[in-house]
Amino acid sequence: MKTTRGIFVTGTDTEVGKTFVSIALLDMLRRQGVRTAAMKPVASGAKKVNDKYLNDDALQLQQAAGIDAPYAQVNPFVFPEAIAPHIAAARAGVEIDFETIEQSFQSLSEQSDFILVEGVGGWLAPLNRQQTVADLAIEMALPVLLVVGMRLGCINHALLSARAIEQSGAKLLGWIANKAQGNYPCVNENIEAIAQWLDAPLLATLAYLDDAATAGLDIRLEL
Numbered sequence: 645m646k647t648t649r650g651i652f653v654t655g656t657d658t659e660v661g662k663t664f665v666s667i668a669l670l671d672m673l674r675r676q677g678v679r680t681a682a683m684k685p686v687a688s689g690a691k692k693v694n695d696k697y698l699n700d701d702a703l704q705l706q707q708a709a710g711i712d713a714p715y716a717q718v719n720p721f722v723f724p725e726a727i728a729p730h731i732a733a734a735r736a737g738v739e740i741d742f743e744t745i746e747q748s749f750q751s752l753s754e755q756s757d758f759i760l761v762e763g764v765g766g767w768l769a770p771l772n773r774q775q776t777v778a779d780l781a782i783e784m785a786l787p788v789l790l791v792v793g794m795r796l797g798c799i800n801h802a803l804l805s806a807r808a809i810e811q812s813g814a815k816l817l818g819w820i821a822n823k824a825q826g827n828y829p830c831v832n833e834n835i836e837a838i839a840q841w842l843d844a845p846l847l848a849t850l851a852y853l854d855d856a857a858t859a860g861l862d863i864r865l866e867l
């Protein structure tokens with residue numbers, strides 16, 4: 645079996661730009677000539693199309709990836725309500741099990757040279773009664789990219805997340821400052837403060853943009 649190369653994208657919270665940054669990264673990797681797969685293993689909040697639930701993040705990732713993959717592989721667990729995933733799963737009478745996710749992960753990894761996995765919520769969002777997003781990232785053995793949604797309070801969230809990632813035993817590859825709220829007061833000073841407090845490198849700063857695919861990121865990820 646070939647070694648899995650990829651990245652696990654987590655964030656300081658929900659709605660901080662994990663998908664936005666992931667699309668920018670997939671575009672960057674395409675420009676670098678890398679054949680990418682992308683996955684959103686667990687998603688809550690979906691619309692019903694032809695009797696199947698589809699989540700918007702998963703659809704975006706499926707489209708931005710460099711390989712054609714069936715929706716069910718990109719997003720094995722999808723729930724209609726936009727609520728905490730372990731609660732959504734319980735309400736749907738489903739247990740989120742890692743074996744199902746691992747099967748999709750292996751298959752996508754084999755078809756590609758690099759796999760990007762977007763987490764759900766933040767680092768310690770529960771997925772079932774015993775396991776969190778952290779356990780899933782560890783199971784996949786991928787290095788972690790932390791997306792920091794730049795807004796008031798994000799310094800604390802960034803430092804807490806980075807510490808939790810390191811305590812989980814995962815490798816924190818670096819972080820991206822995502823100006824999802826544009827230039828709020830002292831945003832650059834906030835970025836400087838996080839950079840000063842974290843050992844992990846600031847890989848990029850993303851401005852407020854109309855379209856993630858125009859970000860033009862240029863990061864050398866370990867390939």
Ligand SMILES: Nc1ncnc2c1ncn2[C@@H]1O[C@H](COP(=O)(O)OP(=O)(O)OP(=O)(O)O)[C@@H](O)[C@H]1O
Binds near residue numbers: 661662664701822
């Ligand atoms: N740099 C940016 N410029 C403009 N809009 C942004 C930027 N980053 C994020 N957004 C917008 O902010 C919203 C939240 O971003 P996104 O959906 O990527 O967050 P997320 O962390 O993936 O959320 P979720 O937890 O639901 O997966 C989206 O509407 C997205 O288009």
Ligand SMILES: [Mg+2]
Binds near residue numbers: 662663664701762
């Ligand atoms: Mg998302």
